[in-house]
Amino acid sequence: MLMVITFFLSMILAFASFFMGKKARLFSIASAWLMAILVGIYIYMTFGGGYHGGIVSQYNFQIAPSIGISFTTGVTGFTGALIALSAVIILVSLMVVEKDSENSIYGLILSTEVGLFGLLISRNFLFFYIFWEVVLIPMYFLIIRFGGAKRDRVGLKFFVYTHIGSVFILLAFFTLYNYYYLSTGEFTLDMGTLMNTAFITGHIPVFWRDFMLFGFLIGFLVKLPSFPVHSWLPDTYQTAPYPGTIILAGGLSLMGGYGLFGILLPASGIFSSTLLYFLAFLGILSLVYFSFVAMFQKDIKRMMAFASAAAMGFVTISFAVGILEHSYTQVLELSGGMFQIIAHGFIMALIFASLYYIRRNTGSEMTYGLGGIYREAPLLSSFMLAGLFASLGLPGLAGFIGEFSIVVGVYQGITWWIFFIILGMIVTASYHVWVAQRALYGPYNEHLGHIRDINRKEFATLCGLLVLIFVLGVFPNLLDGLLTAYVGGLI
Amino acid sequence: MIVNSFITELALNTGLSNLNYLYPLFLLGIVAFVILAIGIRIENPRLFASITAGALAIVFFWLYFLPGNPNLVMSGTTIYNRYGTYFAMIMILASLLVVFPAARRLSKKADIFYAILLFVNIGIIIASFSYNILVMFVSFEAVSIGTYIMAAFGKEKRHLEASLKYFFTSTIATAFTAFGASFFYISTGTFDLTAGLKVSSFQSMDIALLFLAVGFGFKMAIFPMHQWAIDTYDGAENSIAAYLSTGSKILAFVVILKIFLVGFSGDFEVVFYLFTILAIASMTYGNIAALSQDNLKRILAYSSVAQVGYLILVLAQVSYVGNTSSHAVTLAVATGMYYSVVYIFMKGGAFLTMNIVKKDKVEISDVTGLFRKSPAVAVSFSILLLALAGIPVTGGFFAKYNLFLALITGQLWWLAVIAILNSAISVFYYFRVILYMFKDPVGETDFNLSTSVRIPVIATAFITVGLGVAFQMVYLLMSVAPGLFG
Numbered sequence: 014m015l016m017v018i019t020f021f022l023s024m025i026l027a028f029a030s031f032f033m034g035k036k037a038r039l040f041s042i043a044s045a046w047l048m049a050i051l052v053g054i055y056i057y058m059t060f061g062g063g064y065h066g067g068i069v070s071q072y073n074f075q076i077a078p079s080i081g082i083s084f085t086t087g088v089t090g091f092t093g094a095l096i097a098l099s100a101v102i103i104l105v106s107l108m109v110v111e112k113d114s115e116n117s118i119y120g121l122i123l124s125t126e127v128g129l130f131g132l133l134i135s136r137n138f139l140f141f142y143i144f145w146e147v148v149l150i151p152m153y154f155l156i157i158r159f160g161g162a163k164r165d166r167v168g169l170k171f172f173v174y175t176h177i178g179s180v181f182i183l184l185a186f187f188t189l190y191n192y193y194y195l196s197t198g199e200f201t202l203d204m205g206t207l208m209n210t211a212f213i214t215g216h217i218p219v220f221w222r223d224f225m226l227f228g229f230l231i232g233f234l235v236k237l238p239s240f241p242v243h244s245w246l247p248d249t250y251q252t253a254p255y256p257g258t259i260i261l262a263g264g265l266s267l268m269g270g271y272g273l274f275g276i277l278l279p280a281s282g283i284f285s286s287t288l289l290y291f292l293a294f295l296g297i298l299s300l301v302y303f304s305f306v307a308m309f310q311k312d313i314k315r316m317m318a319f320a321s322a323a324a325m326g327f328v329t330i331s332f333a334v335g336i337l338e339h340s341y342t343q344v345l346e347l348s349g350g351m352f353q354i355i356a357h358g359f360i361m362a363l364i365f366a367s368l369y370y371i372r373r374n375t376g377s378e379m380t381y382g383l384g385g386i387y388r389e390a391p392l393l394s395s396f397m398l399a400g401l402f403a404s405l406g407l408p409g410l411a412g413f414i415g416e417f418s419i420v421v422g423v424y425q426g427i428t429w430w431i432f433f434i435i436l437g438m439i440v441t442a443s444y445h446v447w448v449a450q451r452a453l454y455g456p457y458n459e460h461l462g463h464i465r466d467i468n469r470k471e472f473a474t475l476c477g478l479l480v481l482i483f484v485l486g487v488f489p490n491l492l493d494g495l496l497t498a499y500v501g502g503l504i
Numbered sequence: 505m506i507v508n509s510f511i512t513e514l515a516l517n518t519g520l521s522n523l524n525y526l527y528p529l530f531l532l533g534i535v536a537f538v539i540l541a542i543g544i545r546i547e548n549p550r551l552f553a554s555i556t557a558g559a560l561a562i563v564f565f566w567l568y569f570l571p572g573n574p575n576l577v578m579s580g581t582t583i584y585n586r587y588g589t590y591f592a593m594i595m596i597l598a599s600l601l602v603v604f605p606a607a608r609r610l611s612k613k614a615d616i617f618y619a620i621l622l623f624v625n626i627g628i629i630i631a632s633f634s635y636n637i638l639v640m641f642v643s644f645e646a647v648s649i650g651t652y653i654m655a656a657f658g659k660e661k662r663h664l665e666a667s668l669k670y671f672f673t674s675t676i677a678t679a680f681t682a683f684g685a686s687f688f689y690i691s692t693g694t695f696d697l698t699a700g701l702k703v704s705s706f707q708s709m710d711i712a713l714l715f716l717a718v719g720f721g722f723k724m725a726i727f728p729m730h731q732w733a734i735d736t737y738d739g740a741e742n743s744i745a746a747y748l749s750t751g752s753k754i755l756a757f758v759v760i761l762k763i764f765l766v767g768f769s770g771d772f773e774v775v776f777y778l779f780t781i782l783a784i785a786s787m788t789y790g791n792i793a794a795l796s797q798d799n800l801k802r803i804l805a806y807s808s809v810a811q812v813g814y815l816i817l818v819l820a821q822v823s824y825v826g827n828t829s830s831h832a833v834t835l836a837v838a839t840g841m842y843y844s845v846v847y848i849f850m851k852g853g854a855f856l857t858m859n860i861v862k863k864d865k866v867e868i869s870d871v872t873g874l875f876r877k878s879p880a881v882a883v884s885f886s887i888l889l890l891a892l893a894g895i896p897v898t899g900g901f902f903a904k905y906n907l908f909l910a911l912i913t914g915q916l917w918w919l920a921v922i923a924i925l926n927s928a929i930s931v932f933y934y935f936r937v938i939l940y941m942f943k944d945p946v947g948e949t950d951f952n953l954s955t956s957v958r959i960p961v962i963a964t965a966f967i968t969v970g971l972g973v974a975f976q977m978v979y980l981l982m983s984v985a986p987g988l989f990g
Contacts, residue, residue, distance in 0.1 A: 168935075
C-alpha cells in the first residue's frame with residue numbers, strides 16, 4: 014500500500030509544484046527527497062526480508078471491471094529496482110536545473126516521475142499505456158521550453174517518433190484483449206492474465222500473434238532505443254536541457270527495458286527463434302554501430318547519447334539470447350540485462366550531471382573546447398572520470414557487472430558472434446578513455462581562464478551517485494538477488 | 505360518426521397520444537418567436553442569449569426525462585428512444601456552447617440570430633429521432649438554411665462570402681440528397697429506413713447510396729466534398745465556425761449513421777467499401793493538408809476534415825462486421841456516440857479560443873507568447889489540442905482508444921494501423937500550435953483576454969479532461985447504442 018500512496022502523493026506534489034512560484038525549487042527538491050525516502054522504505058520493507066519471485070503489493074481499485082478496466086498495482090523485484098532508479102534519477106535531475114530557470118521546469122520534472130511510477134506499478138494495460146504517454150508530455154515541454162538550439166524541431170521529432178512507437182503498443186494489447194474476450198467471453202486488461210504463453214499460443218492465430226509482438230517490440234525498441242528506430246535519440250539528448258537528458262538516459266531507457274523484461278519476458282514462450290536471433294542481431298548491431306558513431310562525435314553530450322544507446326544494445330542482446338537458450342546461463346544473462354538497465358541509469362546520471370557542471374563552469378561541452386580541466390577543477394574531473402570508467406565497464410563499478418554477465422552468458426547462445434560484442438566493447442573503451450584523456454587531462458586549455466570547481470552541495474550529489482555505482486559494483490548481490498529471484502520465478 | 509373515426513385515425517397516424525414528445529419542440533419554437541417579437545423593441549444580445557440558453561437548457565433536461573422506451577411518433581416516421589435522445593442532447597450542448605460567446609460580436613439583429621439558433625435546434629431534434637428519409641431531409645434542410653444565415657452574421661464582407669460559398673455548395677448537395685432519396689423510394693417503395701432491412705441489393709439502391717453519400721458527405725465535409733468547409737470555417741465568425749464544425753457536423757454524422765447502417769443494411773458490402781475509402785481519404789488528406797497551413801483557423805478546419813475521417817470509421821467497421829447485434833458493432837456505435845460528445849467540446853473549444861486573437865484572419869504565429877500572457881488559457885488550449893491529437897488523460901484519447909479497439913475487435917487491423925499512423929501525423933500540426941504558444945514573444949502581442957473569452961476555453965478544456973476521466977461512459981453508452989437499429 015505504501016507504494017500506491019507514494020504514487021498518489023507524487024501526483025499531488027507534482028501538481029502542487031506548478032503553483033509554488035518562487036518556492037518551486039525548494040518544494041520540488043523536498044518532494045523528490047520525500048519520494049526517494051518513501052520508495053527506499055517501501056523497498057526495504059517489501060524486499061528486505063527476502064524475495065522469491067512473483068508479484069507483491071497487489072492491489073485492485075475497480076473502475077469498470079465488467080470491461081476489464083481496473084487500476085491494478087503490483088511490484089516485482091525488477092520493477093522495485095526500477096522505481097528506486099527513477100526516484101534517484103528525478104532527484105539528480107532536479108539538482109542540475111539551472112538556478113534562473115522558469116519555475117515550471119520543476120513541475121515538469123516531477124510530472125515525469127508520476128508517469129514513471131505509474132507505469133511501473135500498473136498491472137493493467139490501459140493504465141500502463143496512459144502513464145507511458147504521460148511521461149512524454151512533460152518531456153516534450155521540457156525540451157521546447159528549456160532546450161538548446163533547434164529545440165522546436167527536435168522536440169516535435171522526439172514526441173512524434175516516440176508517440177508512434179507508443180500507439181503500436183495500444184494496438185498490441187487491443188489484440189490480446191479482443192482474443193481473450195473471444196476465447197473466454199470475459200474482458201480483461203490485466204497484464205498477468207494476458208501476457209501468458211499458454212493463452213497466447215493457444216488462442217491467438219499466428220498472424221495476430223505476430224501483429225501483437227510487432228506492436229510491442231516497436232513500442233519498446235523506440236524507447237530503448239535500438240538500431241533502426243533510434244534517429245530521435247542524438248538530437249533529443251543534445252538539445253534537451255541537462256535535467257531532461259538525465260531523464261531521457263535513465264528514464265526512457267528504463268521504460269524500454271521494463272517493456273522487454275517486465276512485460277514481454279513473462280510470455281517468453283511466444284517468441285520464435287528466428288525473431289530472437291533477429292533481436293540479438295539488432296542488439297549487436299546497435300552496440301557496434303552506436304559505438305563507432307560515438308567515436309566520431311565532437312560534442313561530449315552527443316557522444317554520451319550514443320554511448321547510452323550502445324549500452325542498451327547489451328540489454329536487447331541479453332533479452333533475446335536469454336530467452337533463446339535454455340541452459341544454466343539463462344538466469345545469469347537475463348538478470349545481467351536487467352542489471353545493465355539499472356546500472357546504466359545511475360551511470361548516465363553521474364556522467365550527465367558532471368558534464369552539466371563542466372559545461373556550466375567552463376562554458377563548453379566539446380572535446381576540443383575543453384582540455385586539462387583537472388588542473389583547475391580536480392574534484393569535478395574525478396567524478397567525470399569515474400562516470401566514464403563506470404560506463405566503459407571497469408570492474409568494481411556497476412557497469413561491469415551487467416556487461417560481464419551478459420558476455421559470459423550469451424557465449425552459449427551465439428558463439429562466434431561474441432566477437433562483435435567484444436569489438437563494440439573495445440571501441441566503447443577507446444573513446445571513453447580518449448575523452449577522459451583529451452578533455453580532462455593533458456595540457457590545460459588556457460582560453461578557459463580560471464574555472465571554478467564544484468561546491469559542497471554539488472559534491473554531495475555526485476558523490477551520492479558514485480557511492481551507489483560503487484556499492485552496486487562491489488556488492489552486486491544487493492540488486493542481483495532481486496533480479497535473479499524475479500527471473501527464477503518466471504522460468 | 506365519420507368525424508369520430510377520422511379523429512381516431514388521425515390520433516393513431518399522427519401519434520397524438522405521444523404528443524408529449526413534441527412539447528419540447530413547441531417550446532423552442534414559441535421562445536424563438538418571442539425573441540423575434542421582443543427584438544423589435546430591444547437590442548440586447550445578452551438578454552437574448554440568456555433566454556435562448558434558458559430555453560435550450562430546459563429542453564435539454566426535458567428530453568432526458570421523457571420516457572426512454574422506444575415510441576413511434578409522427579405517423580411512425582420518428583422513433584423516440586434513448587439513442588436519439590443522446591444525440592439530441594449533445595447537439596443542444598453544442599448550441600449552448602456558442603450561445604454566450606456569439607453574443608460578444610453581435611451588436612445588430614441579435615434577435616434574429618438567436619431565433620434562428622432555436623429553429624435550427626428544432627430541426628436537429630427531429631432529425632436525430634427520425635427514421636424516415638423524407639423527414640430527415642426536410643429537418644436537415646431546416647438546419648442548413650438556418651446555418652446559412654448564421655454563417656453570414658458578422659461585420660465584414662468576409663462573412664458574407666463564407667456564407668455564400670456554404671449556401672451554393674450546400675444547395676447542390678441538397679439536390680444530390682433529394683435525388684438519392686427518390687432512388688431509395690424507387691428501390692424500396694418507402695421512405696422508411698427500417699424497410700431497407702428487408703430489401704436485398706438492387707442497382708437502383710446503389711445509385712441511391714452513392715447520391716445520398718455525396719449529399720450528406722457534403723454536409724459533413726468528408727473529403728473530397730470538404731472544400732466549402734475550409735473556406736466557411738475560416739471566413740465565419742469564430743463562434744459560428746465552432747457551431748458549424750460541431751453541431752451541424754455531428755447532425756450529419758447522426759443522419760449518415762442512420763441512413764447507411766439502417767437503410768442500407770442489405771447493401772453492407774458497398775457501404776463498407778465506400779466508407780473505408782472515404783474515411784482513409786478524409787483522414788489522410790485532412791492531416792496532410794493541415795501540415796502545410798499557417799492559418800490557424802484553416803488548420804482547425806482541416807483537422808475537422810480529418811476528425812470526420814475517424815468518425816466515419818464507425819460506419820466502415822459496422823458494415824464490415826455486419827451482425828448488428830454483435831459486441832463489436834455495439835462497441836463501434838457507442839464509440840461513435842462518445843467520440844461525438846468529445847468532439848463537440850474539443851473542436852468547439854478550439855474554435856472559440858480563436859477569439860483571443862483580435863484579428864479576423866488568425867495566423868499560427870499570432871498565438872506566440874500566449875503562455876507568458878495567460879498561462880491558464882495557453883494550458884487550456886494545449887489540452888484541447890492534445891485531445892484532438894488523442895493524447896492520454898483527455899477525452900480525445902479515450903475516443904480514439906475505443907475507436908481503435910472497435911476496429912481491432914472487428915478484425916480490421918489494417919484500418920486501425922492506417923488510423924493510428926494518421927493520428928500520429930496529426931500530432932505534428934497540433935504540437936506546432938502548442939510550440940508557438942509556449943515560445944517567448946518577439947514583439948508586443950495583443951490578446952483579447954477578457955473573462956468572456958477565457959471562460960469558454962477553460963471550461964471546454966476542463967470538460968474534455970472530465971470526459972477523459974469519466975471514460976466508463978462508453979460502456980454505459982453500449983446499452984443505448986443498439987437503439988440505432990430501431
